[in-house]
Amino acid sequence: xxxxxxxxxxxxxxxxxxxxxxxxxxxxxxxxxxxxxxxxxxxxxxxxxxxxxxxxxxxxxxxxxxxxxxxxxxxxxxxxxxxxxxxxxxxxxxxxxxxxxxxxxxxxxxxxxxxxxxxxxxxxxxxxxxxxxxxxxxxxxxxxxxxxxxxxxxxxxxxxxxxxxxxxxxxxxxxxxxxxxxxxxxxxxxxxxxxxxxxxxxxxxxxxxxxxxxxxxxxxxxxxxxxxxxxxxxxxxxxxxxxxxxxxxxxxxxx
Numbered sequence: 001x002x003x004x005x006x007x008x009x010x011x012x013x014x015x016x017x018x019x020x021x022x023x024x025x026x027x028x029x030x031x032x033x034x035x036x037x038x039x040x041x042x043x044x045x046x047x048x049x050x051x052x053x054x055x056x057x058x059x060x061x062x063x064x065x066x067x068x069x070x071x072x073x074x075x076x077x078x079x080x081x082x083x084x085x086x087x088x089x090x091x092x093x094x095x096x097x098x099x100x101x102x103x104x105x106x107x108x109x110x111x112x113x114x115x116x117x118x119x120x121x122x123x124x125x126x127x128x129x130x131x132x133x134x135x136x137x138x139x140x141x142x143x144x145x146x147x148x149x150x151x152x153x154x155x156x157x158x159x160x161x162x163x164x165x166x167x168x169x170x171x172x173x174x175x176x177x178x179x180x181x182x183x184x185x186x187x188x189x190x191x192x193x194x195x196x197x198x199x200x201x202x203x204x205x206x207x208x209x210x211x212x213x214x215x216x217x218x219x220x221x222x223x224x225x226x227x228x229x230x231x232x233x234x235x236x237x238x239x240x241x242x243x244x245x246x247x248x249x250x251x252x253x254x255x
Contacts, residue, residue: 032189032207034073034166038231039088039140040080041066046137047077054109056160073166077138086228089210089218091131091143091168094158099130099146101158106144110134113141113220122219126193133220141220143168147205168201169232170210170218171249172225176200179211179244183251186242187234207234 041047044066051068052059058069066077070092080086094102103120106112112120113133122131131145145167154162173179180200183189189209192201198213209232212218216225229248239254 030188031205032187032203032209033235034169034207034232035235036074036076036231036233037090037166037169038065038076038078039090040084040086040229041077041138042080042085043138044077044079050136051075055163057163070166071161071164075166080228084228085139087139087141087223087226088228088230089141089143089168089170089212089220089225090166091145091208093150093152093164093167093205094144094146094162095152095154095164096146096148096150097153098158098162099132099144102144102146102162103132105158106132106134124194135221139221139223141218141223143220150205165206167206168208168210169230170212170225171230172212172214172216172227173244173247173249174214174227176211176213179209179247179249182242182244183209186240187236187251 044061044064048059048061048066051057051066060067064079068075068077075090099121103112111134113135114120115122120132122133124131127147128149129145129147131143133141133143136142144163147167152164171179176198180191180202183202184191189203192203192208194201198216200211202209202211212225214225214227218225227248231250232252234251234253236253240252242251243249
C-alpha cells in the first residue's frame, strides 16, 4: 500500500500541526549560502579523526587549518587561544525526507543526543523542520536538520553525500540587536520565525545566523552558550566585510 510522506510522518508521530498553512519561508530574500565557516578548537587532532574517520567527510590538515568539506560548504578549524576551549553550534541541511535514515546512519558512529524527557527528534513546527543533535570531540553541538520547506527529497538510504551544506551557525553575544541590524542592513536578509530577545535567527533555510544570548541554554546539549571567535564567508558577488566592535565575529563576501 502506498503511503504519502504526510501519512508516514503521522505514523511516526512527526506530523506538524497546520502543515498546509505554513508559509514558504525565505522565498522573498536571496538565499544565504555559507561558503566557509572558520572556528577555533583545542582538539585539532581529535577533530581531524572524527570528521575524517567517524563521519567520513573529506578532510585536510594543512598549515594548522583543518578543513572539512560538507557538501557545498567548508568548516575550518584552527588552534584556539591558549587556555580556551571553544565550542559552537552549527547545523547541516540534509534531504527533507531522510532524518530517520540519518539517525540510523549516525548510531554506530556517535551517540545521538537525548533531551531530559528522552527525545531524540526535535519538531520545529514554526520552521516546518525536524532535526537531531550530536557532538564532536570539542563539544560542538552538531545538528542534522530536515527542512520540509525545501524540495530536496532524495531516494535511497542516507550516506555522507546527503550532508548537503552548513545551514546554521550560532553567534553568541551579551546583546544581539547590533549584530542583527548590521546583518539585515548590509546583507539584505531578514528575521526568521522564532525571534525573541535572546534568540534571533536571521536568514533563510539555506543559511541562518542564529544569534544567541550569552549564558542561554543551547538545544542539543547541556552547555550554556559562550562567545567565541567565528569567521563566516558567504557566497555573494558584493565585496563586504562586517565586523562588530568588541565582538570576535567576521562576516565577509566577494573578492
